[in-house]
Amino acid sequence: MNADPTPSPSAPLTAHAPRASLLINSANPALVGLAGAAGSCSSGPMWVVWRGQLCRALWGSRAPAASSRPRSAEAGSLPAPRCWSCGIALPAPGGLPRFCPACQALQPPESQPDLFRLMDCDRSFNINVQQLQQRFRSLQRSLHPDYFSQRPQKERDFSEQHSSLVNRAYQTLLSPLRRGLYLLELNGVELAKGTDSDIDVEFLKEIMEINETLAEPNNEAKIEEIESFIEVKREELTKDVSKAFERDDLQEAKKLLAKMKYFENLEDKVKSKKNPS
Numbered sequence: 001m002n003a004d005p006t007p008s009p010s011a012p013l014t015a016h017a018p019r020a021s022l023l024i025n026s027a028n029p030a031l032v033g034l035a036g037a038a039g040s041c042s043s044g045p046m047w048v049v050w051r052g053q054l055c056r057a058l059w060g061s062r063a064p065a066a067s068s069r070p071r072s073a074e075a076g077s078l079p080a081p082r083c084w085s086c087g088i089a090l091p092a093p094g095g096l097p098r099f100c101p102a103c104q105a106l107q108p109p110e111s112q113p114d115l116f117r118l119m120d121c122d123r124s125f126n127i128n129v130q131q132l133q134q135r136f137r138s139l140q141r142s143l144h145p146d147y148f149s150q151r152p153q154k155e156r157d158f159s160e161q162h163s164s165l166v167n168r169a170y171q172t173l174l175s176p177l178r179r180g181l182y183l184l185e186l187n188g189v190e191l192a193k194g195t196d197s198d199i200d201v202e203f204l205k206e207i208m209e210i211n212e213t214l215a216e217p218n219n220e221a222k223i224e225e226i227e228s229f230i231e232v233k234r235e236e237l238t239k240d241v242s243k244a245f246e247r248d249d250l251q252e253a254k255k256l257l258a259k260m261k262y263f264e265n266l267e268d269k270v271k272s273k274k275n276p277s
Contacts, residue, residue, distance in 0.1 A: 081107075083100040083102065083103065083105060083107065084105065084107065084108070084154065085100060085103050085105035085152075085155070086100060086102050086103040086105070088100065088101075088102050088103075090107070096109075096110070096113065096117060096118045097109065097118075097139070097142075097143060097162050105151075105155055106143075106148070106151075106155050106158050106159060106162070107158065108158050108161065109158070109161050109162050109165050113165065113169075114186075115168075115169040115172055115173060115182060116173065118165070118166070118169050119132055119135050119136065119139075119166075119169050119170065119173055120135045121135075121173060123183070123186070124183075124245070125176075125179060125180055125183055125241060125242050125245040125246075125253075126242055126245075126246075127173060127179070129174070132170065132173055132174060136166065136170040139162075139166045140163070140166065143159055143162045143163050143166060144159070144163065145159045145160050145163065147159070176234075176238045176241065176260070177257060177260045177261060177264055180241050180245070180253060180256075180257045180260070181257055183245065183253075184250060184253065184254055184257070187250055189250050189251075189254055191254060191257060191258055191261070192258075199255070199258055199259065199262075203259060203262075207262050207266070210226055210229075210266055211266070211269070213226060214226065214266070214269050214270065214273060223270060223273055223274060226266070226270060227267075227270050230263050230266055230267050230270065233263050234260065234263050234264075234267075237256055237259055237260045237263070238260070240256050241253055241256045241257060241260065244256060
């Protein structure tokens with residue numbers, strides 16, 4: 001017989017290159033060039049694979065001929081999220097917060113949102129603070145719970161959750177220290193708690209001396225001096241942290257941010273000393 005027999009799942013594709021080429025051409029014209037380049041099965045080892053494996057490499061899933069199921073129903077694929085109000089399938093999010101395109105219902109916030117994306121900022125230590133503030137005010141207006149007072153309770157709850165998230169995102173990205181720590185977190189680096197192993201001894205001595213000075217009574221003049229010193233050091237460290245992130249030196253950024261955290265604690269003590277409750 002001259003008919004081309006259908007290869008079994010265990011048969012090498014090298015014996016059926018014409019069928020493979022036809023299947024590629026009909027299923028995805030963009031792959032014609034790839035199939036033509038491999039028309040001769042002896043031209044390279046790339047084609048000496050099993051049929052199912054080749055199809056997975058080309059389509060990213062099983063071959064269309066092996067099943068009539070649509071891609072959305074394939075094993076392992078996630079169903080598209082649906083609007084909690086009208087039930088339609090939601091498109092891929094183009095921005096945050098997310099509203100249903102059909103009924104305009106506010107959708108719940110993501111469980112782990114990207115705060116940079118939420119605030120429309122580049123994922124970088126150096127951000128446009130003015131742009132951040134404008135985005136914050138815009139989101140505050142559009143998500144304020146008062147605007148949802150006539151909406152269902154579920155949507156009012158989502159509004160409060162979004163408002164809380166926006167406030168947290170703004171405070172995180174506005175502070176150089178919190179912004180740097182968040183960048184480290186996104187890159188899988190955490191600042192160690194309860195350890196000074198990454199801090200040099202001379203720096204720790206300097207911090208201890210400042211703490212001792214702050215503990216002294218009737219030291220208003222020294223407090224003003226310390227406050228100015230802290231501001232200068234924070235500006236220096238902010239510049240150094242920026243350079244470390246630009247070099248993608250996360251470990252150096254981590255050490256500098258640890259120092260910056262010490263100065264933030266000192267600043268809190270200075271404020272408490274100047275404005276005792």
